[in-house]
Amino acid sequence: MIAALKFLHIAGLASWCAALIAxxxxxxxxxxxxxxxxxxxxxxxxxxxxxxxxxxxxxITVAAGTGLIFSAGVFAPWLLIKLGFVAAMVLVHAWFGHMIQRSGEEKRGHWRAGPLLGLTVVLPLMALVLGLVLVKPDAAALLDLIPDQFLSPRISDAGAAP
Known part of the structure; x- marks a missing residue:
């Protein structure tokens, strides 16, 4: 079961990434x-x-990946970061769909910078997703990247009299 989900996930991701480049x-x-x-x-x-x-x-990528998360029981912090980058890829995917729709409605050549901008956004996202999957950094290393101000509570002076 897990092997089949991995195959579907990797095949879907490779196809999706190829489409996001093409x-x-x-x-x-x-x-x-x-x-x-x-x-x-x-x-x-x-x-x-x-x-x-x-x-x-x-x-297929998202469905197989979701099934893989629950069947393999992987709930590591690196996975949450990876899912954030995948969500950004979904947004770029939707933006490409918007540009395809606009290509039939607007003056030709009016929006030519958008596809290259989208490509420069989606390529690093793909690299980050691949890097996180291959490296699978531990939680301690990920927490070291977060500044201490975000990990400790702040003392509120809102109740103090001026």
Whole structure:
């Protein structure tokens, strides 16, 4: 059971990451100088790539990962940080979907900087997720990164008279 979930999770993550790299490159390659026929092919390719490939891969990744967390009983602090980075990847995924939708509604070439910005955001997120999974840092090392002000209570002077 755990081996099957790991396989689904890794295969889904690899597919999702590939789509998160390919979609902004497709969007960036889209230029305002193409004709109607090429524009229709571009819209079909990006729509099918997002709706038919990237989103199902993301859902498989998240579902298999959730199942893996509970079946393997892994509740380590590094996992919570990893899930935060995965949540950021989901936000970038949604942003790519928004850009794909806008590509059919707005003037061509008007939003060309967005895909490269998205790519520069999602690549470090992928590297951080992979790094956390491979290194699996211990809780003490993670707590050392947090400043002491966040780990100790503050004394409130709100009740004192001026």
């Amino acid at each position: 979609l902004p490159l497709l969007l960036r390659g889209y230029s305002g100088a193409i004709g109607q026929r090429e524009f229709e092919r571009f819209r079909l390719l990006t729509h099918i790539g997002y709706i038919g490939f990237a989103t199902p891969a993301a859902l």
